[in-house]
Amino acid sequence: MGEGLGGAIDSMFNLQTWTSAIHAWLLGLVPEWAAILLECVVVALLIITLYAVFAIALIYMERKVCAFFQCRLGPNRVGKWGLLQVFSDVFKMLQKEIINMRKSDMFLHDLAPFLVVTASMLTFACLPWNKGGHIIDFNVGLFFMIAVSSIGVVGILLAGLGSNSKYPMIGSMRAGAQLISYEISIGITMLTIVALSGTMQISEIVQQQADNGWNIIRGHVPAVIAFLIYLIAGNAECNRGPFDLPEGESELTAGYHTEYSGMHFGYFYLAEYLNLFIAAGIASTIFLGGWAPLHIAGLDGFNGVMDAIPGAVWFIGKTFFVIFLLMWERWTFPRLRIDHILSLEWKYLMPLSLINLLLMALVVVFGLGINV
Amino acid sequence: MENMNYLQGLVAGMKTLGVGLKTTMREFFTKKITEQYPENRKELVMFDRFRGSLVMPHNEQNEHKCIACGLCMTNCPNGTIEVKSKMIETEDGKKKKILDQYIYDQGICMYCQVCVRVCPQDAITFDQSFETAVFDRQKLVRQLNQPGSKCQEKKPVARPAAAPKPAEKPAVAPASAPAEAADAAEKTPKTE
Structure with a gap:
């Protein structure tokens, strides 16, 4: 692989090249503030759009993967292979009436789903889609x-508080206890990777992995342990899988979103699946190299072919791989009791x-990491 | 000691989690058991013990095995079966009760299979047909014996000595006895 061609591919796949070109072109047409405003809106x-598309893809994937794990076929009647099933569900939900309950706190009740969606959208914007394709990056x-x-x-707790109903209240208290607990594990595993990378900037973390090999290989033993812990805590953080206590059907009906209908419920549903995507996206960013292609030292031809695949494809592919792992976990294990969940985390x-x-600190201090 | 239990529990727990993950992953790739019913009705095969509807098998000479004893009728909890019999006189001058009409009302059958179990002659059984929806309930009342059919001549059956006494009903049929004799031995206590 010649330097020239490699450099050309590099700059072609670097979104920075394209975004700055578009920016320069816009500056020629409109004043700077208008250009920036326009870019922000776009x-x-x-x-x-990506948010909605991924939610639909994930709901379909969840149904199919769940079915296959349970020796079933999954949706296959609406459209080819049931592909239109999710769309029909979305249209059904859009038509539903949003019900207001008497004596519920109207403002908090309506605010809650927006907080949940806002949180997951802000996190969604942090993901590194491609080289130079970061939206929030500092x-x-x-x-x-x-x-x-x-x-x-906060959104979940407000949903419980504002609904004026005992099921959402208990569900949101459980969710609060669970989410706050598991955030500690998530934070510490992220800190493990920060210790390895020496930076918190997402683009920098991914760039290092593109240059020196994926973190899960660079950090070997501690990174693998951190990845496994992240997979468990990530499922808990999404309120999914064996940790879906906030929505126990038998005891709490639907948990914190019991009193929601129509698109308000839809927002919770959307946020749940997008949180899954985000959890998997973070895992693929900090452990599996984000948009960095797979490189094997010594195989230059292979590496060249891998370089020819765009970074966005790498990122989305890795993310879906991690999503599959999370779904595998979800559909394998039975639900835990609330005290078991908390003791799993804290003990x-x-x-x-x-x-x-x-362990990771020792690896970093003594330079035991593998750098390709 | 406490610490040891903690670590042992951790390792054992991870091991069992691994077993669970392995099991589901194997299931992920096995053949799916979903039956896509209306499309596959040509090749759909129900399982052996499936109870579709009650039938009375006839052989090639249009003969059934029913002797019109009426045990199925008396044992049916729903009154689904009505055995209509008639008396005839055989060539050697004996009077004999034979089956006239075997009426089965599938509309009130609850598929408990008691009739098949009590039948001393194995004359009735359940087949695999389950598409029985009709617009008129009267269509579910059917005559199971074919018109012009008659009862099969009974073959002499060698009964084991233990068979007639219900108290000594053998739990397992003796391996040496022929299949039919074992069958008879199993049936006899119930009929008495």
Whole structure:
């Protein structure tokens, strides 16, 4: 692979090249503030569209994967292979009436789904889609990501508080306890990777992995342990899988979104699936190299072919791989009781991840990491 | 000691989680058991013990095995079956009760299979046909014996000595006995 061609591919796949070209072109047409405003609107629309598209893809994937794990076929009547099933569900939900309950706190009740969606959308915008394709990217990127994802907890608690009903109340209290607990594990595993990378900037973390190999290989033992802990805590953070206590059908009906109908419920549903995508996206960013292509040292031809695949494809492919792992986990294990969930976090995952952080610190200090 | 239990529990727990993950992953790739019913009705095969509707098998000479004893009728909890019999006189001057009409009302059948179990002659059984929806309930009342059919001549059956006494009903049929004799031995206590 010649330097010239490699450089050309590099700059072609670097979205920075294209965005700055578009910016320069816009500057020639309109004043700077208008250009920036226009770009912001376009990017926002892009994000919202991607958000909806991924939610639909994920709901379909969830149904199919769940069915296959249970030895079933899944949806296959609406459209070819049931592809139109999700669309018909979405249209059904759009037609439904939004019901207001007497004596519920109208303002908080209506605010809650928007907070949940806002939190997941802000986190969604942090993901590195491609080289140069970051939307929110600054020096405390990972920190910002954890912070904005926590806004979702507020939304869930408000949903319980504003509904004036006992099921949402209990469900949201459970969700609050669970989310706040598991955020500790998530934070510490992220800190493990920050210790390895030496930076919190997401673009920098991914760039390092593109240059030196994926974090899960660079950090070997502690990184693999951190990845496994992240997979467990990530499912808990999405209120999914064996940790879906906030919505126990038998005891709490639908948990914190019991009293919601129509598109308000739809927002919770959307946010649940997008949180899954985000959890998987963060995992693929900090462990599996984000948009960085797979490189094997010594195989230059192979590496060249891998370089020819766009970064966005790599990122989305890895993310869907992690989503599959999370779904595998979800459809394998039975639900835990609330005290078991909390003891799993406080007695097992948190001590493990703390020890793991120490291990990673030793690896970094003594230079034991594998750099390709 | 406490610490050891903690670590042992952790390792054992992870091991069992791994077993669970392996099981579901194997299931992910197995053949799916979903039956896509209306499309596959040509090749749909129900399982052996499926109870579709009650039938009375006839052989090639249009003979059934029913002796019109009426045990199925008396045992049916819903009164689904009505056995209409008639008396005839055989060539050697004996009077004999034979089956006239075997009426089965599928509309009130609850598929408990008691009739098949009590039948001393194995004359009735359940087949696999389950598409029985009709617009008129009267169409579900059917005559199971074919017109012009008659009862099969009974073959002499060698009964094991233990068979007639219900108290000594053998739990397992003796392996040496022929299949039919074992069958008879199993049936006899119930009929008495």
